[in-house]
Amino acid sequence: MHFDVIILGSGPGGYVASIRAAQLGMKTAIVEKESMGGVCLNWGCIPTKSLLNSAKFLQSIKKNGELFGINNENLEIDYSKVLSKSIKIVDQIKKGVLFLMKKNGIHVVYGNAKLKKRKKIEIIQKEKSIGEYSASHIIIATGAIPKIDTKFQYDGKKIITYREALLLSSLPKRIIIVGSGSIGLEFAYFYHSMGAKVTIIEICSKLFPNGDDDLSDYLKSSFDRMGIENYVSSNINKITYNHKSHEVIVDVKTSLKNIVLKADTILYAIGVVPNIQCIGLKEVGIQTEKGFIVVDENYRTNIDGYYAIGDVIPTPSLAHVASHEAINCIEKIKALSCQEIDYNNVPKCVYSLxxxxxxxxxxxxxxxxxxxxxxxxxxxxxxxxxxxxxxxxxxxxxxxxxxxxxxxxxxxxxxxxxxxxxxxxxxxxxxxxxxxxxxxxxxxxxxxxxxxxxxxxxxxxxxxx
Structure with a gap:
């Protein structure tokens, strides 16, 4: 089957590109290997904000309950309901995205897409090929995956990323969060609010490393007052697991000395990397550099008819950036005049408290x-x-x-x-x-x-x- 455009990935870059293409009269298909909406909807932006909303509501009651005649001495947290609320919200928005696909006549294909030469893709389901599609234009919008420190064994149980954090059946009593970017800070606030002992380990010299110094200083003071322990200019030397106590034991080198921390869980939040493995880039000959797909100002790769947007290219890894790149990419394909993105005017937000x-x-x-x-x-x-x-x-x-x-x-x-x-x-x-x-x-x-x-x-x- 031939399309005007095929988009790989249904995150905020992919699904927005598909809608804009359909609006402009293009016969459009979108390929998703997992769940419609991509990481942002299913594992990132949306579910984490639901969790944070629960945390902020709980903290508001603890702080101001007496003013409103609420006795908060025996507050209990049903963690399973906190998680189920976030899942319900994700399902609601996912249905909305699927409705938009149907409304705009977009052909949705589930499976792993592998790029082929001559502007074709192969769809693989359960390790079996189910056929090929072709298009005049193919847009890669496969997003990003969590970055893992390969020095330490990642098991998805005791050492986890944000994906597993959203599926934990019970609240860890003690958690160590590695990294203090937006993901690390948001989970630090959430787990602290839920009653866990939280420790942050940051390799850079300040929390929120890319932020203005005054923000970082204020944030550290705020977290210190909350009781969120944090070590900057620090790095992990060794991680061991005590099978008897079920503890993760972490040897940390701080700026002053080595310390030993114990926790139930370690959450790695050290960033993300482009999700471009095993999608056929080398076979097609698409150029990459430092792990990113190389594109020009029109989001074109070095191979005619293949484009890339969002987290797979070296622009800010943010949902709202991917969506704007999606619209611009489609409009450039249609030779329409569009406003170039000023990447220095992109808002960066953290939704903690x-x-x-x-x-x-x-x-x-x-x-x-x-x-x-x-x-x-x-x-x-x-x-x-x-x-x-x-x-x-x-x-x-x-x-x-x-x-x-x-x-x-x-x-x-x-x-x-x-x-x-x-x-x-x-x-x-x-x-x-x-x-x-x-x-x-x-x-x-x-x-x-x-x-x-x-x-x-x-x-x-x-x-x-």
Missing amino acids: PEIASVGYTEKESKEKGFQIKVGKFPFSALGRAISDENTGGFVKVIFDDKYDEWLGCHMIGNHVTDLISEVVVARKLEATSYEILGSIHPHPSLSESIIESIADAYDKAIHL
Whole structure:
């Protein structure tokens, strides 16, 4: 069977590409080896946010229960119901994606796809070929898989990744999380809120390594207050398993000394790598570099008719990036005019508590690039809405170029900042200056006032600071 376009993978890159292709009149097929929606829907973005919502609700009751006449002394957690709620939400959204496939007339194929020459793919189910499909255009959107430290034995039981974490039948009493990127931080907050003893091991010199230094410092202080143990500039030397006590024993080299930690489970959250093994890249001759598929500005590989988007190419491994690349790739195939993606204006969010949201350059990066900068910061503790909501932790930090008044970056930590960051993304897209933003009236009381106040602080005009 021949199609105009075949997409490999049904994550936020793949399924969005298939819908946009169908909208533009292309005969479209999508191949998925596992579950519709890919990692984001089934194992990442959606189920983890459901778990975090349960954690935040529990913490809110513990913190504020007495104010509302709730006796929280004997709170019990039914962990199985916490997990089942996330599964129910995933199933609901998955049905929505399948509905969109049907609505747009997209042919869905389940199985492992292997690329063939002359723009063909072979579909394999249970290690048997069930036939071939051909297309004028083939888009690789197979996403990413968890990165594992090959020095240590990964068994999926005591040493796990985020996939197994979502399937644990019971809550570990003690868990060691390796890595403090978004995945590690979110699971650290979740397990701590559920009552587990959490320890983070981070090889870099700060938590949230790619974030602005002020964010990382505040996050560490916040986790310290919660009782989430964390070791930065630290690395694992050895992992052993005590069969008698069923403990995982971890020898850790910190910046000061070697320590020994014990836990029920180790969660590896050290990042992801492109999921491009065994899909036929070498057979077709598609070029890779440092584990990523090489593409040009139109997402074309070095072989005509083959494209790649999302986590398999060296752009930010984020669902919203993959979706935008998907739309651009299809529109470029159809020779339509589309806006190029500014990868420096991609919001990066962590949905723990406190939430984290960033876009653009950090203060350190701005200085390294030679900008003369103005920096402003405004704490939520000085904001009426935050005080009335009794969520005063965190701040908004802005960075502007002193010469051209360009908004170089914005970094937030606190309640609902993953929603606030969108205003910054739009303003930077429109090349708004501080002068224009300060002249834009924000509602009072609102959390968005923190953006105005932080900009005013950069120019020594802050009213409430």
